[in-house]
Amino acid sequence: MEVIEHKNIFYIRDFGEIGGVETFTFEMAKKFKDYDIGVVYVTASQGQLDRLKPYCKTYKHTGQKIKCKVAIINYDISIIDFIDENAKIYQVVHGDYSHEAYTWKPPTHERIYKYIAVTKYVMETFKKLTGLTNVTYSYNPLTIIDKPYLKLVSATRLSKIKG
Numbered sequence: 698m699e700v701i702e703h704k705n706i707f708y709i710r711d712f713g714e715i716g717g718v719e720t721f722t723f724e725m726a727k728k729f730k731d732y733d734i735g736v737v738y739v740t741a742s743q744g745q746l747d748r749l750k751p752y753c754k755t756y757k758h759t760g761q762k763i764k765c766k767v768a769i770i771n772y773d774i775s776i777i778d779f780i781d782e783n784a785k786i787y788q789v790v791h792g793d794y795s796h797e798a799y800t801w802k803p804p805t806h807e808r809i810y811k812y813i814a815v816t817k818y819v820m821e822t823f824k825k826l827t828g829l830t831n832v833t834y835s836y837n838p839l840t841i842i843d844k845p846y847l848k849l850v851s852a853t854r855l856s857k858i859k860g
Contacts, residue, residue, distance in 0.1 A: 701756050702764040703735035706780070710773035712741035717837075718771050718791055719745060721815075724838040725769070726752040737763065737776070774804045790814040790832075795822040803827060 709722045726734055726749055734753040746755050764781045770788050780786060786809050794803040805812075805827055812832040814820035820834040 700762045700764050701735060701737060704733040704766045706735050706737055706763055706765040706768045708737045708770045708776045710739045712738045712745045714742045714744060721837050723748060728838050772804060774806045777806050777808050785810045788812050790819055790823050793819050793822050794826055
């Protein structure tokens, strides 16, 4: 079986049409396109794969070993068993697991070198929930495109009788 090999690997299990983890992965690939990057996924929308094409190579994971120096993963830690034992693994924590919408504990693993939360608040709640100290935070990268935009203005009467 072939080995996926890049210095830096981003892993996203399900690369959907739209979403925060998808935007994070795309923006990271775009920002660091001059580095040796590969994006590994299990399922992906063709639109997302086409969007990544100018920036990096993509690989459907079907059980291949992954050889890299750095692996950046998200909520699915099952990929860790396939990552080279010498790689530094970072997990990006995209959600506030203390919120009632989450009915499960945040995934952790002893091989994860550092957890990177997307906000300071998420970092604090993640530390509290897990008891881990190897947690930091970094806001998601985002490319601001300076394009003309449409301004919509609504001239209304703001009074109690108008609601």
